[in-house]
Amino acid sequence: MEKNIINFLKENKIKITPQRRLILELVLNDRTHPSAEEIYLKVKEKMPEISIATVYQTLELLEKKGILLKLDFPDGKSHYDPYTIPHLHFYCTNCKNIIDFEIEDKEIFEKFIKKIDKNFEIKKYAIILYGICKNCKKF
Amino acid sequence: MEKNIINFLKENKIKITPQRRLILELVLNDRTHPSAEEIYLKVKEKMPEISIATVYQTLELLEKKGILLKLDFPDGKSHYDPYTIPHLHFYCTNCKNIIDFEIEDKEIFEKFIKKIDKNFEIKKYAIILYGICKNCKKF
DNA sequence: GTACTTGCAAAATATTTGCGTTTAT
DNA sequence: ATAAACGCAAATATTTTGCAAGTAC
Numbered sequence: 201m202e203k204n205i206i207n208f209l210k211e212n213k214i215k216i217t218p219q220r221r222l223i224l225e226l227v228l229n230d231r232t233h234p235s236a237e238e239i240y241l242k243v244k245e246k247m248p249e250i251s252i253a254t255v256y257q258t259l260e261l262l263e264k265k266g267i268l269l270k271l272d273f274p275d276g277k278s279h280y281d282p283y284t285i286p287h288l289h290f291y292c293t294n295c296k297n298i299i300d301f302e303i304e305d306k307e308i309f310e311k312f313i314k315k316i317d318k319n320f321e322i323k324k325y326a327i328i329l330y331g332i333c334k335n336c337k338k339f
Numbered sequence: 340m341e342k343n344i345i346n347f348l349k350e351n352k353i354k355i356t357p358q359r360r361l362i363l364e365l366v367l368n369d370r371t372h373p374s375a376e377e378i379y380l381k382v383k384e385k386m387p388e389i390s391i392a393t394v395y396q397t398l399e400l401l402e403k404k405g406i407l408l409k410l411d412f413p414d415g416k417s418h419y420d421p422y423t424i425p426h427l428h429f430y431c432t433n434c435k436n437i438i439d440f441e442i443e444d445k446e447i448f449e450k451f452i453k454k455i456d457k458n459f460e461i462k463k464y465a466i467i468l469y470g471i472c473k474n475c476k477k478f
Numbered sequence: 479g480t481a482c483t484t485g486c487a488a489a490a491t492a493t494t495t496g497c498g499t500t501t502a503t
Numbered sequence: 504a505t506a507a508a509c510g511c512a513a514a515t516a517t518t519t520t521g522c523a524a525g526t527a528c
Contacts, residue, residue, distance in 0.1 A: 215502060217508065236493080251510040256493065258508095272411040276518075277492070290459055299459075304451050312443050313468065320429055320438075322470040329452065331461040354527060356483065375518080390485040395518065397483095415493075416517070 212265050222247055223258045227268065228282045233289075233298040235277040271326065273298065286310075286325060292333035299333065351404050361386055362397045366407065367421045372428075372437040374416040410465065412437065425449075425464060431472035438472065 205225050209216045226242050227234070234242070240255040259280055262268040269281040273291050279298065288301040303309060313322055344364050348355050365381050366373070373381070379394040398419055401407040408420040412430050418437065427440040442448060452461055 215507065217502070219509075237491095249510075253494075253511080254509060270413065272413055274409065274411055274417075278413075290455070290461075293462070301455060304454075305447055308444055308447060315443075316429070316440060316468065319473050320468070320470050321476060322429075322468045323432070324470075325466065325468045327464065327466050329455065329459070329461045329464045331459050331463075334458050337460060354482065356527075358484075376516095388485075392486080392519080393484055 212267060214261065214265065219243075219247065219250055219254050220258055222250075223255060224262065224267075227259075227262070227280060231281070231283060231300070233271065233279040233281050235275075235279050237277070239280065269324070269326075271298075271328075273328070274330075288327045288329065290329045290331065290333070292336055293330055294332050294336040297333055297335075301329075303327065351406065353400065353404065358382075358386065358389055358393050359397055361389075362394060363401065363406075366398075366401070366419060370420070370422060370439070372410065372418040372420050374414075374418050376416070378419065408463070408465075410437075410467075412467070413469075427466045427468065429468045429470065429472070431475055432469055433471050433475040436472055436474075440468075442466065 205221050205228075206216055209220060209224065214220065223239065223243055227239060230239075230242075236256055236259055237252070239259065240250070240252045243250055243255060259268065259270070259278075263270045263280075266284060267282070269284050271279045271281055271289065273279060273296075274293070275296055283300065286303060286306070288303050290299040290301060291297075292299070313325060316322065344360050344367075345355060348359060348363065353359060362378065362382055366378060369378075369381075375395055375398055376391070378398065379389070379391045382389055382394060398407065398409070398417075402409045402419075405423060406421070408423050410418045410420055410428065412418060412428075412435075413432070414435055422439065425442060425445070427442050429438040429440060430436075431438070452464060455461065
């Protein structure tokens with residue numbers, strides 16, 4: 201794993217630092233769509249001296265490199281997702297939980313996007329569903 | 340127009356105030372996806388004493404009533420859209436412009452959403468495309 | 479008359495920046 | 504050796520909140 205992270209950083213031409221190695225290791229295995237602060241707190245457990253600015257800077261770098269998706273939800277925070285293959289997010293407006301879904305009929309959808317693409321250079325897309333999740337519906 | 344706005348507020352059971360009338364009038368005719376501050380500045384031209392807190396509170400109310408869509412883009416601001424019929428947004432990561440598109444194959448897409456709907460109560464959805472717009476591509 | 483709305487100022491949140499020091503290559 | 508990255512603290516940006524005064528109904 202350790203080696204993997206280092207190689208991964210090298211492949212992406214990112215200078216290797218202990219901070220980046222740790223952030224990347226935690227974030228690549230986290231499919232819970234953590235916010236920057238949640239990542240900071242988790243990183244801090246293992247590296248108490250780390251600054252939140254470093255976390256923000258690293259996340260920005262990873263997003264620019266296409267390693268992470270930055271997602272904007274109505275809670276006003278940015279959330280990060282290591283699963284960069286296009287998929288769909290369900291956002292529970294009650295508990296603020298984020299749940300992944302695969303996109304069905306992806307070919308049709310992407311064909312449609314390609315049509316727009318003639319005029320617009322589309323780099324990525326996001327589909328977000330808003331509603332009340334199974335668990336919150338109970339109450 | 341004036342009458343329309345008043346009736347519209349009454350229909351939606353919103354207490355009529357000069358502030359709300361003006362905000363609604365400006366925002367219902369604005370398809371440029373303005374941010375809260377942009378709306379505030381526009382409203383202020385006609386009503387200089389208005390507070391930005393009133394604008395935020397009114398926009399929140401209008402969103403809750405389903406009159407406006409609140410959209411989250413990577414610029415960290417909320418943008419408001421009076422066109423509440425599901426459609427698609429293109430966000431230019433260069434100039435930060437937001438452009439509307441209609442959704443093709445909407446039936447297929449909504450059928451897919453209905454499938455999820457069995458377990459999740461979906462109230463609305465957003466599709467955002469990110470890229471470089473025609474104008475920015477020139478340079 | 480009463481509950482709701484407003485304006486103001488302060489607070490809360492999230493993110494970014496400047497800068498001197500440290501570190502990776 | 505040098506450019507990049509770090510930690511810290513301050514700054515910025517956006518949105519929210521508490522409250523006294525005003526207003527809609």
